[in-house]
Amino acid sequence: MLPKLALENILRSRFGRKSKVIFVHSIPNERIMSNAVSRILMKHDERLLATRSLPSRPATFVDAPEKLHPDLKNWMQQQGYSQLYSHQAEMFEKAHAGKSVVITTGTASGKSLSFYLPVVQRILENPSRRVLFIYPTKALTKDQFRNIREFVAFFGENRIQAGIYDGDTSPNERSRIREQANIILTNPDMLNASFLPNHNKYGFPHLFANLDTIVIDELHAYRGAFGSHVSNVFRRLLRICDYHGNRPKFLCSSATIANPLELAENICHTPFEIVDRDGSAAPAKHIHFFQPEYLEKAKRKKAVTEELRGILPDLILSGVRSITFCQSRRETEIVTKETRDVLASDPMEYGIDMSDKISAYRGGYSPAERAKIEQDLVDGALLGVVSTNALELGIDIGSLDAVIMGGFPGTRASFWQQLGRAGRNGSEAHAIVMLKEKPLDQYVGNHPDWLLKTDSENAIIDRDNLYIQLSHIRAASAELPLTIDDIASFPDLGEIIPLLQKEGELVEQNNTYQWSGDISPAHEISLRNLTGDTIKVVDTEKQETITVVDLIQAKKEFYPGAIYLHDSVQYKSLQLDLESKTAFVKEVNSNYYTEPHKPGNIAILMEHENAKEHRINRFFGDVRVSVNVTGYKMVEFNTHQNLGFTELSEILKTQMETEACWVEIPDIVVRTFVATGKAPALEPNVPVGKIPRFDYSEGLVHCLKAAASMLVMATDSDLGGDIFSFVDMESKRTKYAVVLYDGYPGGLGFSEKVYDYVGQIIRNAGTLVKECSCKRGCPVCVGDARIDKSLILWALRNFYKELPSPISGVIGDGLNRSQESPLPKMKWMEVKTNWEELLQRFEQEDRFGAKFLTEVLRVEQTAEMVVLYLPSGILKIANNDTVIKGLKAELVHLVETPEVFTLSLRAGDETDHRKELKIRRMMGGKDGEEK
Template sequence: MAVPEWLISDVRARAHLHRESRPGRVGAWPGWLPDEVAAAFAEVGVERPWLHQQQAAASLHGGHPTILTTPTASGKSLGYLAPVLAATWGGTECSPPEVDLGRARFRWAKRPHTALYLAPTKALAHDQWALCRRLTEAGLPTWRTIAVDGDSSTDDRMWARDHAAYVLTNPDWVHAALLPSHSRWSGFLSSLRYIVVDEAHHYRGGFGAHVAMVLRRLLRVARHHGADPVVAMASATIGDAAAHVAALTGLDPDAVTVVSESTAPAAALDTVLWQPRDHHDIETAVLCSQLIGRGRQTLAFTSSRNGAEKVASTTAEHTGERVESYRGGHLDLDRRAVEQGLRDGSVRGVAATSALELGVDITGLDAVVCSGHPGSLSSLWQRFGRAGRSGADALAVLVAADDPLDAWLLDHPEVLASRTFEPIPVGVGNRNIVAAHLAASAQELPLTEDALPLFGAKARELVDELVAGKVLRKRPTGWYWTRPDRAVDAISLRTIGPGGVEVTDIETGQILATVDAGSADRTVHPGAIHVVRGVPWQVVDHVADSPIAWVEPAQPGVRTAAQSVGGVEVIGTESTAEAGVGTSGLGEVRVTSQVNQCLVFDEYSGDVIDNFAVDRPMRTLDTEGLWWELPSATAAHMTPKGRFAAAMHALEHVVTALLPGFVACDRSEVVAVSDPGGARLVIHDLVPGGGGFIRMIAPRAVDLMQSARDLLEACPCTDGCPRCIVSVRCPDHNAALDKAGAAWLAGLLCPDG
């Protein structure tokens, strides 16, 4: 499919990139793979592996930790499944019991090696289990596999423990169930040959740090039971993949095999960067309609559930074809029907959220249209990778959103062409997280001196603090947990600090949504309008730090924005550097914030129509920060009074928006805060103690500020727009912004300023 002339001849097409098609390079099944396993692969459509699959399988079989970071639809799963099957399929002599004994289970003497698969979601683990069952039905009836998680029955968990050779689950279940009762799992753990970590790029920041500690605990317990498992990882294409494996496991990065070059066939791909005149979702629907109307099966990605529904319904209305939405909240049965419709051609288009990114087997489409940059080049290419039917060219279009990151990419298409991907930050240096998992590990097995290096350089210091706090007790044989409760119950892998707040209908008691505790002050204070799946609800009652916010239906067309007071101060400096006429620094910062007011505004015009006082407590966050500081006299050069603060506020917006272009993060993980009084701009983690984001951004601080300056100077608007300084996420409702002043300040902080 040649790129349509009507598309690239339009003035809205800002850039056009072309990638030639690539033939596949086929490998051979290794001699160590049982013939029956090779036959089962053939039965499900895999006659022979691609060379990159063969390379990954050989590395894993040879005992080397390995990560596959090849693109979407390159067959990463087979790269680890081949060695896993060779180890865990026991042949006909290891068939499972024919009689269902209910709870009267017994340990199966001939269980072969075992393997453990970890996915970031329950749904993905069950999807992978479905693939396992296909292989079982294709000629491996004795391969004992099962997916287990917190929703599994007691019988299923006992069967997994006593009989399964391949268990598919998630890190949360390993943390809360398997590790605390590892002695009961000794049969499984003592023969553990492989640990498979799928979608490894999702483990970043605070969540990544927790998962890293769980993996270290798992490796320690497995070695205690006599096993030395090999780690296999699969990931989207990322920067410095070996370092990511090391961060998650504590293994030596030099020992990691990285398989990043795909040898699977790839269709020619034309990529178009599109600058819309209308809202990006509206123009996405128009482009999808034109493509589908010309017979091209098309997948659109949107940033929200509402966006997916609107794009799907609008496109279906314009084309008369079957166009479906695909998002979180849909039943599994409905999602599978959409997937099958794409495969058999009855569904001509789909509008999806990121729910389609996690291991879902939808590829080979004629075109992909992305409504807005997803935040990282890795995610963008993952989405584009869904396009490309065998023997036909493919098309990918990025419809830019009104956002500085999108605008920056439109002006720098060479960044997209370079396919240079962001590294993944993991906050393994976070003292709070490491200390909590040291306590959990000590309850599983007494901590010994030789075990501490697995938990990082600060482990011994943290153990001493845990002893001083009477959490651990030092004995001649190691450090022991001292309390009657379970250490793991004090650790939530997916939240930092207190648990979330349930948004609950006051009339019915139905839980409508969950809000992270860190954002509850702004989003569920009394009087706030909270939108759930496009429906506005007004908070009737919520006491600060309580787990429930009671809501009732809200007046349509009205929205609220919380206002706050606070500040940021540097409490520890690790390093400094010159930054133009100013300086930059890396260290520890203290951020204070108190929500004290709320603006009420019209949803459509954006006009403020009311305001009211809010009483929330002062919050303090100690975390890692990176800052730029201008000479104190800078403000005197900007008149009238208040212009310096407005310029700092605008620069804060631009830097925040550009951050995902420099490190894999989103705007709920790292933010910028301006401190006009101190002539300082600070970006900081939202994870107490740091999530690793700031340390990964710090070496590129100069590039980040130069990009901010270039974007501000290139934007054609006069006083600011959503493509430069106006942010829909601004808690101050974009009050007091100065674009020209922000460009001047950014220039002062650049080396050539």
């Protein structure tokens, strides 16, 4: 049976979109959709790891609060509201009492009405009051303005006026809003660049003097660098409100996170109360955990993009309205293009090409493009959309039947937010979680109850990031002269003011510090980009700007030869001109996309803290991270096969100073990894090729970074990981460490949190590797199928207790275990003659090198030297300073050694040499003939 929605779209496409389609005796549409999803999943039954169902929940209704304005009660009746959800009434009561409140009920629970009611009441009571509604995106602002206009239409413009004030607003409309609007919808970027710098002109003084309430929707979106910037914007805003004799209160809404109260107070700098008991109804939801197919010939699992190409056409052809979330712009475009290709290649199943029924949606599209896609989803002209997390926020895109996640979204908070996009009309919904070859994805697939039954993560910001503070202190000084009292707003003011004075940007006058620069410092702040520098992407043939991207992103996406996708259209990057800040591209029809190769380098700038627990030697401090784009590989569409590597003629370099946690790798682990011959990052003077071979040390980084990201709610861009060497100041020896660093200049608090929980992270990494379904190792648990995961597990355990190396001939650390023997010391000149007795002492007292010394072929001795002859195979990995120092330390405790003595390791006798020659002959060596 052809589903109703699919047939309706087919008929309209044939006879016109305005044609009326009437169905007689139809089955309820929600039942058809649920059955269609189940039927599609049954085709892939063998790849479903688990299904979990969340039961429906009835609503808890209460009567409207007694203090609710009579005209608002009339509005409710007209809208069909006889009662409120319990959380809506609770929000009204707290807000009406003058509290700042954050509400954290579920998706589609009516959070917006929770703050509309108290805000409109305040305006009806005093029309001079002003309210700012702050949204993280323009799209969400426009979407929510539709709801605000319902109040304006009901009460009339003589009582309430509203308007959107953003970069698209005309000068005349801006003037009207400043002078007349009670409700102003805007975003943090406009606050930073327009409202605050102009607070004393253009009608803004009236706004700030009468600003009663600030509403922040989607508070959970303000995390990481963006949230840290916005926190400082509100520091400046509250400072200006104080100047105008006013102190507004805040109303915030947030998705489910572990620390909504803490986040609200860190962003808004004011005490909050919380509303978290959800009184709304919730439909039943079925969550399916989907493992991509294993391709026996290719010896790999299908990429998630390949699996989506197989499932999305079925959903479209079945009329299932769906949203698919991908984790990058590139993935979004690849999935859309390949799904359209499938739909276009076999259009006759239902007699029509339905490739236009799915669209991509992401940042980088113009406002007009995004608005059309949103409206087409609401109208039903589109059946599916493939999006980045740009549609994770509460934009109204109509009722959807299914959500497909192209990989676990990284945090439980994002998971619940994406899940909430389906089932909004009260009907049951389905979610398909496509599991990527990532540690966290596989852990979620194997432990779905961990995802569904444990608390969400903390949203982390660092409002005191020095780089961010510096930018906003500059802006604040141009808005109002700084005084020593401003240290209450900016804790690092005392360090920053002298720096700005030295640069000639601040001058001191009458105990105040005034801006003396030529430019507006607020306009130099980019709240959302890693740097203030942006790059225009220009189509050379049409001479049009396609999009604007951050400089760091441009180096990763627009290096010469890169393939860039925009709404499934392919562009090839011809040139990245950093002087003109322009990337020049041309439209192409390529059979591949590109992935950059980005080797890195780490340098310690300053150590702030260090601690040792068990064998875990951890540090926290400032580092300089250098990332170089040296080339790219070409990956074929559809097959996802590697077509080759191209080296760039000019390396694109990026440097930043940030915070990091680094953990020293035990020496025995370093020696063992080196002994495998597969740890180039731990070998000095080894040149890095175009694409480096697999590396055991990188496998260690891979699992530790995955475990850390789980714990601190970090995305790939929040937290970086690498291996680096440093010189230990005490021993003057080269050491190696795993480093996890913040992906933002100055740091954002992620690595500091890692430092606090290093022990737990190492244990969690062991769990991720151990419980991975692979037998020996795979890209999920250790980053590469050629890495033996048992060796990585052994390395992780060595952070707690020294274990013998699984590689023959590698000896333990031992240096820190050396202690006095309970037995009398042996005479120095008896070492050679009583060698067997000395070996027994090493064994009985579990001394460093006890097993290694049993390999000694013979001993020679002088008054100041002991020479140990060893098989040459062992000598190659044992003859180093670490081993010799360890053995000498043990001899000091067991033997009456001279004050100065030498221990030398040398190759054994001719028998050993002949063995080496024999091996060479067996391997076909040219110099295998004995002479």
